[in-house]
Amino acid sequence: MIKTTLKKIVDRNKFKQVSASILEQMNKGEGNVKLLPSSKNYDWWTTEKEAKDNLCLGKVITMGRARYSNTKYHDGLFVSSNNHVINSKDEKVLNPRYLYHLILENEKKFYVDTSTYPKFDSNIFDNLSINLPPIDIQNEIVEVLDKFTELEAELEAELEARTKQYEYYKNKLLINDKFRKIKLSDIGPVKMCRRIFKNQTTDKGDIPFYKIGTFGVEADAYISRELFLEYKDKYPFPNKSDVLLSASGTIGRRVIYEGEDAYFQDSNIVWIDNDETIVLNKYLYYLYGIIDWKVSSGGTISRLYNKIILNTEVLVPPFNEQKRIVSILDKFSSLVNDIKEGLPAEIELRRKQYKYYRNKLLTFE
Numbered sequence: 001m002i003k004t005t006l007k008k009i010v011d012r013n014k015f016k017q018v019s020a021s022i023l024e025q026m027n028k029g030e031g032n033v034k035l036l037p038s039s040k041n042y043d044w045w046t047t048e049k050e051a052k053d054n055l056c057l058g059k060v061i062t063m064g065r066a067r068y069s070n071t072k073y074h075d076g077l078f079v080s081s082n083n084h085v086i087n088s089k090d091e092k093v094l095n096p097r098y099l100y101h102l103i104l105e106n107e108k109k110f111y112v113d114t115s116t117y118p119k120f121d122s123n124i125f126d127n128l129s130i131n132l133p134p135i136d137i138q139n140e141i142v143e144v145l146d147k148f149t150e151l152e153a154e155l156e157a158e159l160e161a162r163t164k165q166y167e168y169y170k171n172k173l174l175i176n177d178k179f180r181k182i183k184l185s186d187i188g189p190v191k192m193c194r195r196i197f198k199n200q201t202t203d204k205g206d207i208p209f210y211k212i213g214t215f216g217v218e219a220d221a222y223i224s225r226e227l228f229l230e231y232k233d234k235y236p237f238p239n240k241s242d243v244l245l246s247a248s249g250t251i252g253r254r255v256i257y258e259g260e261d262a263y264f265q266d267s268n269i270v271w272i273d274n275d276e277t278i279v280l281n282k283y284l285y286y287l288y289g290i291i292d293w294k295v296s297s298g299g300t301i302s303r304l305y306n307k308i309i310l311n312t313e314v315l316v317p318p319f320n321e322q323k324r325i326v327s328i329l330d331k332f333s334s335l336v337n338d339i340k341e342g343l344p345a346e347i348e349l350r351r352k353q354y355k356y357y358r359n360k361l362l363t364f365e
Contacts, residue, residue, distance in 0.1 A: 001133050007126035009094045015056045015085045023081035026050050034074050038064040038082040041072070046079070054079045059096035061086045061103055065120050069107045073100040084120060098138040101145050102130065105362045141361045148354035152347060159336060159343040166332035173325045174290055179317045185310035187284075188273040194235035195266040196223060207261050212249040212268040223263055231263070238264075241281045242271045245288060247304040251295055254288045256281070270306070279314075283322040286329050287314050 018026075023035050027044040033051045035044035048055055059075045062083035075096070086103070088094040110125045111118040133141070201209055205222025214220055231237070238244060240259035246252060248268045257271070274281055291312060295302050317325070335342045 033077045036080045095138040097142040179315035190306040191236040194231045
């Protein structure tokens with residue numbers, strides 16, 4: 001075990017770089033040369049002929065120069081843009097994959113806040129002090145950590161495949177010319193909550209107030225319970241299982257109201273007072289997901305007006321068929337979206353395990 005700094009065992013930026021625009025122009029979607037942009041994980045590829053004298057070869061780790069760390073590993077031919085490109089000076093001393101895991105463990109240390117955005121600090125990187133084990137120990141650690149990353153990659157590939165499968169069946173099940181065509185106005189009127197003014201909200205409080213920017217995520221404003229109960233009693237308010245719909249900003253985002261104590265911004269968040277003898281709420285939820293809303297953009301803000309919603313035509317099957325379709329789509333949705341039980345939950349668990357063992361294996365005396 002030796003104590004050293006990164007600058008003694010790695011090279012940084014010895015490979016040629018190109019501009020972001022040139023890198024994008026090189027992308028052909030195929031070939032044996034990986035294109036490595038700084039801020040995104042685009043699956044960009046090109047040919048050696050297209051890369052010309054920008055072609056590089058090596059086992060490298062790339063990190064964004066600013067704002068995004070986006071640490072990536074690549075072994076082979078590549079062209080890089082606006083990255084710090086890092087590689088082992090001597091692979092008999094430092095395994096490149098060990099270096100990759102080591103950088104991931106420490107990457108937050110390398111970016112410092114500025115008045116604009118976090119920037120990579122080369123001095124911090126170069127002078128990071130580490131305990132470097134013998135190469136055979138490095139190889140064993142890499143083998144363990146790579147198994148976690150490989151499993152995560154397999155799960156992500158599975159999630160991508162299941163998501164495509166879900167989208168396929170969603171469209172196939174919901175779009176059928178044999179179904180009855182109706183307008184959304186046939187199932188009920190559009191409703192919205194009573195208007196809440198800014199001076200009626202607080203940063204903390206009893207009842208979360210969802211605005212267009214926080215709809216479907218976490219509220220950043222609240223109203224008093226007294227006001228909530230008063231408005232809920234006097235004015236329109238969604239019933240449990242009604243499908244709330246974003247009518248501006250995040251147009252088309254939908255959330256099933258589960259009956260919790262919450263309040264929603266008028267005109268920006270609406271719902272149809274749905275007659276479930278015609279369309280099940282859950283079926284309506286899935287229908288909303290495939291509608292190409294005819295958004296009005298005549299004003300300063302694009303908006304989904306009530307008239308547009310009500311005049312939208314949808315295809316509706318018999319009641320029992322709706323139940324069958326909902327049952328199938330619920331299973332797919334749970335698999336690809338459920339953060340507690342589905343593939344996303346499994347991926348998050350493996351990611352946490354990887355970080356735990358990475359910390360244990362790389363931070364030792």
